Amino acid sequence: MxxxxxxxxxxxxxxxxxxxxxxxxxxxxxxxxxxxxxxxxxxxxxxxxxxxxxxxxxxxxxxxxxxxxxxxxxxxxxxxxxxxxxxxxxxxxxxxxxxxxxxxxxxxxxxxxxxxxxxxxxxxxxxxxxxxxxxxxxxxxxxxxGVVTVSITRVAPRRDLAALRRDGMDCLDPVSANTRQQINRAWRRYAASGPIQVEPATSRDQAHEFMTGLTALHQTTWQGRGRQGAFARHEFRDFHDDLLRRGIESGTTDLLRISAGSRLIGYLYTLIWRGTASAYQSGFVYETEHPHEKPGLVCHVAAMRHYQARGLNNYDFLAGDDRYKTSLAGESTALHWARAAPRFTLAGAILLGRDRLKQWRPR
The missing domain is CATH 3.40.630.30 (Gcn5-related N-acetyltransferase (GNAT))
Known part of the structure; x- marks a missing residue:
């Protein structure tokens, strides 16, 4: 054609x-x-x-x-x-x-x-x-x-690590004073238990160990909120078991364990591709020992510092406008979930009808 x-x-x-x-x-x-x-x-x-x-x-x-x-x-x-x-x-x-x-x-x-x-x-x-x-x-x-209708648009916030490195800045330097104060306070709370460390999994066995820990924390958190949790489906688990095997040695998948001394703060599962670290999944210890501890924010800041030091260019929080993402990010990309059909077809007419109905529906 x-x-x-x-x-x-x-x-x-x-x-x-x-x-x-x-x-x-x-x-x-x-x-x-x-x-x-x-x-x-x-x-x-x-x-x-x-x-x-x-x-x-x-x-x-x-x-x-x-x-x-x-x-x-x-x-x-x-x-x-x-x-x-x-x-x-x-x-x-x-x-x-x-x-x-x-x-x-x-x-x-x-x-x-x-x-x-x-x-x-x-x-x-x-x-x-x-x-x-x-x-x-x-x-x-x-x-x-063709005819296209968008059902959902989500922002994918990200932080430009290359710009931070070029300007000699830390990832907390560009954020609001309130966010910076909260994270610095939480960081000091954790650091009282020992130096905050980022440990990447370096073998398949260690990646499996970290993923097991991440899964347990993730499921505990989401089930406690009355939700199923991402790892409830065996299809999700099977996919990522294979993806880890494919990616841990090539460096495409990265599992980080973040701790303060001997005290676990959480895990991050990150996808690495052409200078971008995408924060794909996480598991945090929410049973904190002191007030004002924020395991999610501390883990993401630790990861951004880790990847900035490694020479990566971007830290992508992926889709969602959660407050922690927008607080730490500097810019974002719009992602769209859409349906399409050829013009002058029944499917195209259906999409146009749905779109017009959505526009005229009382709000």
Whole structure:
């Protein structure tokens, strides 16, 4: 299918994930995507998660310049195709963010070509396309070529560690005086038990030990709030067991244990990709010994200092406008959860109708 001059689209089933993974890595090496667009993440338990996957590629001659995985969710109203997800709520509990097609950096027009191909692809009548956690650039490209409605927009706050390092600043220097005072007070409380230390897991066995501790603390906290907790689903646990095995030695996954002397404060599970540390999951000891101890804030500050010293460029808190994130971050990225369909189709008309109903609904 010709999309723009010099670029063509190729839609094909993924029958050999290992071979497809090699193709993906070739694009990945030339693209600026997130860890959620890496084969380390996408390829984790690929066979177990993706039961009906298609690859949509944009080709410049024999070179692939944009690529994405679509998986079909069968519904009585027609198929839904999910970008980078499966459509199964249990399998997708790992929660993708910073999603989108992977596009090589020296061919930006391939992004528009990919979304144009997506809207014209023979994916079946009545199909909906689910775009979870995509950025604003991808949202705009999708809207240029189809009908798109956004159900949720979340900010992903982050702190620019490279700027702090360049200016000789600590991560607490740019925050508000009130936040800085609270964290410094909490830091001193913990430091009374011994020096605050950040210990990264350096082996698979140690990573398993840290993850076990993180899981126990995380589940205790969320179940105490009447919630299920992220680790309640075996699909979530199985995925991250495999992701740790794939990533701990390559440095893509990082587990930190933060303590004050012999006293545990908490654990952070971080994804490392191209200079960015993404704070993915956590487990904190909320049974504090003294007033004003704030284990979450102290752990994140300790982690930011750790990664700044390691030379990383960004600390991404990922989606959510929780107060601790916005207090420590300096800027943010908007992420969108959207549905799309081709124009002049029944699915497109349904999306337009829903969007207009939402706009006119009394508030």
């Amino acid at each position: 010709d999309i723009v001059p010099g670029l063509t689209a190729r839609l094909s089933p993924i029958t050999d994930p290992e071979c497809f993974g090699n193709d993906w890595r070739q694009v990945e090496a030339q693209a600026g995507g997130s860890v959620f667009q890496s084969w380390t993440w996408l390829g984790c338990r690929f066979d177990a998660r993706f039961h009906d996957p298609l690859a949509l590629q944009i080709m410049n001659g024999s070179r692939c310049v944009a690529i994405g995985v679509l998986n079909r969710e069968r519904r009585w109203t027609g198929p839904s195709w999910h970008l980078g997800e499966t459509g199964d709520s249990a399998a997708d509990s790992v929660f993708i963010e910073h999603n989108g097609p992977l596009v090589v950096q020296n061919c930006p027009q391939a992004r528009d070509a990919w979304f144009a191909a997506l809207m014209h692809a023979p994916l079946g009548p009545g199909r909906m396309i689910v775009l979870s956690g995509i950025g604003t650039i991808d949202l705009a490209a999708a809207r240029r070529h």
